[in-house]
Amino acid sequence: MQSSAFMSRKEIIGFAILAALIFLVLPAVLDNFRLNLFGKYLTYAFVAVGLALCWGAGGILSLGQGVFFGLGGYCMAMFLKLEASTPENTAIQSTPGIPDFMDWNQLTELPWWWEPFYSLPLALLAVVAVPVMFAFVIGVAMFTRRVGGVYFAIITQAFAAIMTILIIGQQGYTGGVNGITDLRTLMGWDIRTDEAKTILYFVNGALLFAVLLIAQYVRKSKLGRLLIAMRDQEDRVRFSGYNVANFKIFIFCLGAAFAGIGGAMFTLQVGFMSPTLVGIVPSIEMVIFCAVGGRLSILGAVYGALLVNWAKTSLSESFPELWLLGLGGLFIAVVMFFPNGLAGVWSEKIEPRLLALFSKKKPDTSAPDGAPAE
Amino acid sequence: MFADYSMSELGAIFAMQGFAGLILFSVFVLMALGLAIIFGQMGVINMAHGEFMILGAYVTYLTSNVFADYMPALFGTYFFVAMLLAFLASGALGLLVEWSLIRHLYKRPLDTLLATWGLSLILQQTYRSVFGAREVGVSIPDWMMGSLPLTDLIEIPINGIFVMVLAVSISAAVYVMMFRSTWGKQVRAINQNRVMAGAVGINTEWTDRLTFGIGCGVAGVAGSAFTMIGSTGPTAGQLYIVDTFLVVVFGGAGSLLGTIASAFSISQAQSIMEFFLSGSMAKVLTLLVVVGILMIRPQGLFSLKLRK
Numbered sequence: 001m002q003s004s005a006f007m008s009r010k011e012i013i014g015f016a017i018l019a020a021l022i023f024l025v026l027p028a029v030l031d032n033f034r035l036n037l038f039g040k041y042l043t044y045a046f047v048a049v050g051l052a053l054c055w056g057a058g059g060i061l062s063l064g065q066g067v068f069f070g071l072g073g074y075c076m077a078m079f080l081k082l083e084a085s086t087p088e089n090t091a092i093q094s095t096p097g098i099p100d101f102m103d104w105n106q107l108t109e110l111p112w113w114w115e116p117f118y119s120l121p122l123a124l125l126a127v128v129a130v131p132v133m134f135a136f137v138i139g140v141a142m143f144t145r146r147v148g149g150v151y152f153a154i155i156t157q158a159f160a161a162i163m164t165i166l167i168i169g170q171q172g173y174t175g176g177v178n179g180i181t182d183l184r185t186l187m188g189w190d191i192r193t194d195e196a197k198t199i200l201y202f203v204n205g206a207l208l209f210a211v212l213l214i215a216q217y218v219r220k221s222k223l224g225r226l227l228i229a230m231r232d233q234e235d236r237v238r239f240s241g242y243n244v245a246n247f248k249i250f251i252f253c254l255g256a257a258f259a260g261i262g263g264a265m266f267t268l269q270v271g272f273m274s275p276t277l278v279g280i281v282p283s284i285e286m287v288i289f290c291a292v293g294g295r296l297s298i299l300g301a302v303y304g305a306l307l308v309n310w311a312k313t314s315l316s317e318s319f320p321e322l323w324l325l326g327l328g329g330l331f332i333a334v335v336m337f338f339p340n341g342l343a344g345v346w347s348e349k350i351e352p353r354l355l356a357l358f359s360k361k362k363p364d365t366s367a368p369d370g371a372p373a374e
Numbered sequence: 375m376f377a378d379y380s381m382s383e384l385g386a387i388f389a390m391q392g393f394a395g396l397i398l399f400s401v402f403v404l405m406a407l408g409l410a411i412i413f414g415q416m417g418v419i420n421m422a423h424g425e426f427m428i429l430g431a432y433v434t435y436l437t438s439n440v441f442a443d444y445m446p447a448l449f450g451t452y453f454f455v456a457m458l459l460a461f462l463a464s465g466a467l468g469l470l471v472e473w474s475l476i477r478h479l480y481k482r483p484l485d486t487l488l489a490t491w492g493l494s495l496i497l498q499q500t501y502r503s504v505f506g507a508r509e510v511g512v513s514i515p516d517w518m519m520g521s522l523p524l525t526d527l528i529e530i531p532i533n534g535i536f537v538m539v540l541a542v543s544i545s546a547a548v549y550v551m552m553f554r555s556t557w558g559k560q561v562r563a564i565n566q567n568r569v570m571a572g573a574v575g576i577n578t579e580w581t582d583r584l585t586f587g588i589g590c591g592v593a594g595v596a597g598s599a600f601t602m603i604g605s606t607g608p609t610a611g612q613l614y615i616v617d618t619f620l621v622v623v624f625g626g627a628g629s630l631l632g633t634i635a636s637a638f639s640i641s642q643a644q645s646i647m648e649f650f651l652s653g654s655m656a657k658v659l660t661l662l663v664v665v666g667i668l669m670i671r672p673q674g675l676f677s678l679k680l681r682k
Contacts, residue, residue, distance in 0.1 A: 061484045141669035150419050150483050151672060154619045155665055161616040162661045169654025280616065284491055291488060324499040331492025335485045336478060 006220055014299050015212070022205040032194045039201035039269045041309040042208055046262025048289040048301035049208075049215050050255030055287070056295035057224060058251045059231030060148065064138075064156030065259050066283030067163045068131035070273070072260025074167075074174070075130055077273035078114060079123035080183040080191075100182070105172030114173075120187060127264040128257050135256030139249035146245075148234075157280055164279035179274025183267070191268055200269050207265065208302065211258050215298045218254065227251060259286075288327070291334045294343025303342060387649070389528050395645030397534045397603070400541035402637035404596035405614055406621040407548050410633040412589035413622055415565050416582060418476060419487040422494035423618060424611025426590045429467060429497070430460030430597030431606040432505060438512040438601075450515040457598045464594025465587045472586040477579070494611065501608035509607035518602065533602045540599050548592065549630060561585050565628065616661075624664050626674030636675055640664060 007015070026038055047065050054060045087096040093103040098110050116122045138159070142152055167174045175181070183191065190196060218224050230237045230244055238244050267273045276282065285308075293304020308330070316323040338345055405427065412420050420426075437456035441449050471493065479486040518536055521529045552558040560581045563571040572578045600606070621640060625632030640660060647656035668674070 055484075061487070142672075145669070145672050147669075147672040150417075150487065151623065151668075153419075153484065153487060154623055155668060158616055158620055158661055158665050162658055162665070165654050165661075166658050169652060169658065280612070284488075287488065321499060321503060324495045328492040328495030328499070331495070332475065332489050335482075335489040335492070336475070339482075339485065 007216060011216070015209075015216075018212075018299055018302060019209065022208070023202070027198070027201070032198065035201055036194075036197045036269065037313060038306065038310075039197065039204050040266065041306050042201070042204045042302075043262045043266040043269060044286060044289055044309060045208055045302040045305035046211055046265070047259045047286045048293060048305040049211055049298050050258035051287060051290040052293075052295060052298045052301040053215055053218060053227075054251055054255040055290060056297070056301075057219060057231065058227045058248060060248060060252060061153045061287070062156045062252065062255065063153045063280070063283050063287065064159045064163075065255065065286045066160050066278045066280075067156075068135060068256040068259035069263035069266070069282075069286070070163065070167075070275070070278030071131045071134060071263065072127045073263030073267045073273040073277065074180065075117070075123055075126040075260075076264035076267040077180040077183060078117040079120060080186060080267065081180050082114065082118055083186070084182060084184040099175075099180070101175045101178070101180075102172055107172050111173055124264075127260050131256040131260035131263075132253045135253045136249065139252045140245075143245040143248040143252075148248075157283070160278065160280045160283045164275045167275040167278060175274075177275060179272055179276070181272040181274075183271050186268065192271060197269065200265070204265050204269060207261060211261065212298055212302070214254075215258075218251075219298065223247060223250070285327075288331055288334070290341075292330065292341050294341030294346075296340055297343035300341055300343030300346075307342070386525070386528050391645055391649050392642070393530055393534070394648075395642045396538060398645055399638050399641035400534075400538045401600065401603075402617065402621050402641050403541045403545060403634055404537075404599055405593075405618045406625075406633050406637055407544060407630075408589040408591075408593035408596065409618050409622045410625070410627075410630060411548070411552075411561075411592065412586055413619070414628040414630075414633070415561050416585055416589075417483060417627075418480070418586065419483060419490065420476075420586075420589075421487055421490040421615060422471070422497060422611075423590075423593055424613070424615045425494045425497035425501075426464045426468065426593040426611075427597030427600065427614065428501060428606060428608070428611040429464050430594030431601050431610075432501065432510075432597075433460040433463045433594065434598040434601045435505075435510050435512050435606065442513065450517055453515065453518075453598075453602070457595050460594040460598035461591040462594075464597070465591030468590025469583055469587040471590075472583045476586060477582065480582075494615075498608050498611070505608065507608060509605040509610075511605040512601045514602060537599050537602055540595075544592065544595060545630075545634060551588070552630060557581070557584060557588075620661065620664050620668075624668060624674055626676040629674075629676040632674055632676030 022042070027035060030038060047069055051062070051065060054062055081099045085097060085099045090096045090098070090100060090103070093100065095103055095108045098107065102110070116126070138156070142148075142155065147155070167179075168177045171177070185191060191200065226237060226242060226247055230242075230247060234244055263273070263277070266277070289305040289308050290301045291304070292308050293302065294300030311326070312323060315326055334341060340348075405423075408426070409420065409423050412418050412423070434453070434456040437459055438449075438452050441452035441455075445452075471490075475489055475493065476486060479489060514533060518533045521531045522535070523529050552561070560571070560576045563574075563576060564578050564581055568578060597606075617640075621637050622633055624640065625634070625636030643663065644656055644660040647659055650656075651659070
């Protein structure tokens with residue numbers, strides 16, 4: 001890939017602006033508490049970027065991204081929980097050395113499938129591998145039978161429901177409705193201090209950029225163009241000799257991997273993982289992050305995740321009743337009036353005017369793609 | 375597992391569990407009928423379906439209060455008035471929603487899904503502001519209370535029987551509307567070939583609106599029936615939506631018979647498993663089996679042959 005084909009000049013500027021925002025502007029203007037909140041929002045941005053690829057480019061709407069987010073998050077949380085449950089820390093339990101919620105549920109030994117999570121490399125592998133394997137199974141079953149569109153959306157939503165019921169029902173193994181809480185250290189490094197949270201924020205940002213670059217690479221590759229072709233005219237792509245199902249499976253797995261990484265970072269940044277982040281409601285909220293930012297733009301998805309969550313926090317702090325109305329209105333407004341989200345508003349309305357403004361002075365200045373004005 | 379029970383006790387358990395399954399079946403049928411009309415015939419995903427049901431439930435609650443305050447003598451009959459009002463209220467809201475929202479989105483089914491989800495959030499918050507966050511229950515008229523003793527061991531609650539009768543009669547009504555009325559004929563014609571249906575003089579726009587309204591109205595009646603067996607809260611609708619969609623999809627969208635058959639199999643499977651496993655695991659297993667079957671047979675149990 002030559003760099004000119006990988007990213008246009010416009011896109012380089014867009015990436016640079018987002019980088020400046022995440023790494024310079026936000027840390028400079030926000031206090032520790034708010035920066036930690038934005039760190040949490042960034043973890044949702046991973047999911048939104050994955051959705052921009054699956055849904056925006058590939059036309060596959062998954063209402064089950066929360067499952068992958070949760071799987072990644074739970075894998076990380078299981079490792080951290082085991083590290084926190086040393087026999088010394090849990091000496092008051094009837095069975096020391098196992099996580100506290102297991103003890104409360106009368107379990108006397110660690111279930112076998114928790115064992116691998118003593119090892120950090122295995123846990124990190126699981127963060128990506130478990131969601132991807134799950135997505136692969138769903139993808140193979142659905143896409144090779146040409147199930148798509150609304151049916152796919154409904155079935156992924158059913159998975160989100162199943163996963164929540166399962167986690168809540170099996171509380172001895174999963175921590176139940178409270179989730180896995182009271183996480184303390186990562187390899188001896190206390191993740192609860194302000195300093196650690198700030199470092200994690202930057203780790204989050206860096207990982208998000210890695211994910212964005214992968215997404216950009218996929219979009220610009222032949223695969224990305226095929227995805228868009230499939231979204232618009234699936235049969236033509238099929239008749240041209242491509243195996244449509246394989247591309248869909250790949251992009252769905254990639255989205256799941258992104259969501260898994262986001263979930264793991266959520267666990268680290270916020271310090272717990274619970275079924276409230278897995279179910280139907282969070283999954284569909286993740287779709288709205290992507291829709292608000294602009295389903296076609298990976299950078300827009302990041303802005304969408306940040307803006308919607310920021311609005312959610314500020315609105316529900318001051319007017320808790322208004323938030324649901326606002327969110328509902330947002331869903332309707334985005335669908336009815338801005339189908340391409342903020343990125344669409346930017347590239348259709350704002351950018352041409354800016355261009356007209358600048359072209360009088362300097363003929364060759366272009367504005368960033370998909371970077372909505374804030 | 376069975377060693378502790380005698381034969382007659384086992385028989386009674388199965389009969390009671392089977393009856394509980396039948397009540398669940400009626401609930402599923404009532405929930406799914408409206409959706410089978412809207413999703414099955416029009417292909418519109420209405421995520422706010424549960425909220426239309428809840429509207430019916432709240433209308434019933436209001437009606438029962440009005441009857442209790444002003445016409446205590448007629449209290450035994452309030453439910454039939456409430457059902458009619460619930461149908462009208464949910465149906466009217468459905469017409470309004472179709473006109474303002476859905477008709478702009480027929481070509482974008484996934485976007486309909488998001489927009490109706492937004493609608494469901496708005497409705498939930500509205501219910502919470504108007505009726506309060508707490509669940510409300512209606513007082514059941516005397517004749518619906520108590521239970522019918524079949525044998526010494528088997529007892530059947532009367533409100534359960536009532537809900538079952540209701541499910542059967544509403545299914546019959548929907549069947550007649552779908553296959554005997556002009557409206558039903560038009561709906562099926564549009565489902566088969568929209569352009570051709572328009573060409574032979576069917577007002578497709580109006581038929582769509584009416585279909586959506588009737589589907590929502592049926593949801594309202596379902597919600598009304600639910601007040602007989604449980605209480606109503608602002609977010610109760612969301613609990614039903616996944617089950618309802620799975621019932622319709624599993625039965626094969628577009629087939630009324632399929633919807634009923636799938637409601638029957640899902641409810642029986644769930645209530646029988648509930649006896650052996652915990653409630654949550656029974657639910658998980660049922661849903662997994664349904665999703666698994668749908669992966670093998672995406673068109674559902676009964677599929678209509680259509681030329682697309």
